[in-house]
Amino acid sequence: MGKVFTLVEAAQHNNSDDCWLIINGKVYDVTKFLEDHPGGEDVLLSATGKDATDDFEDIGHSSSARAMLDEFYVGDMDTSTIPSKVKYTPPKQPLYNPDKTREFVIKLLQFLVPLFILAGAFGIRFYTKSAA
Structure with a gap:
């Protein structure tokens, strides 16, 4: 030794x-x-x-x-x-929310709003062509 x-x-x-x-x-x-x-x-x-x-x-x-x-x-x-190794402690996170209604509504709006805008644009173009 x-x-x-x-x-x-x-x-x-x-x-x-x-x-x-x-x-x-x-x-x-x-x-x-x-x-x-x-x-x-x-x-x-x-x-x-x-x-x-x-x-x-x-x-x-x-x-x-x-x-x-x-x-x-x-x-x-x-x-x-020698300092001992520190045990990993995960960060504090909000509790899991099983209610997915809000997420569903947001995803649905993200899909539908662009479709309505696109439909409106074609509707205006179609209307102005037929009126002329």
């Missing part, structure tokens, strides 16, 4: 000259690997200052990539300093 770091300590190592990642409760100094990382150094730099476990797991790293982590290990993470 190595040294134990807080999130604040690990988060200070967040640039291309000094880059640490937190993965599965362990801290890794991946500075020397930045140039060789297949996804580019920006991917690693964007994962600093937070728990990067989900980022690491979502990619589906190979067993050889996982084994490479051992050479970058610098210590363990004090997981109590």
Whole structure:
């Protein structure tokens, strides 16, 4: 077991000259690997200052990539300093109204009003032609 770091300590190592990642409760100094990382150094730099476990797991790293982590290990993470993930709370929405009468009337008017306008236009044209 190595040294134990807080999130604040690990988060200070967040640039291309000094880059640490937190993965599965362990801290890794991946500075020397930045140039060789297949996804580019920006991917690693964007994962600093937070728990990067989900980022690491979502990619589906190979067993050889996982084994490479051992050479970058610098210590363990004090997981109590990592904020817990916030549970999603859906926004407050108005209650469902099963009465669809209003929606039906609006849709009916959206259909009928243009028809009445069109019928009126043809009626006026027909009337003016027959009167002439």
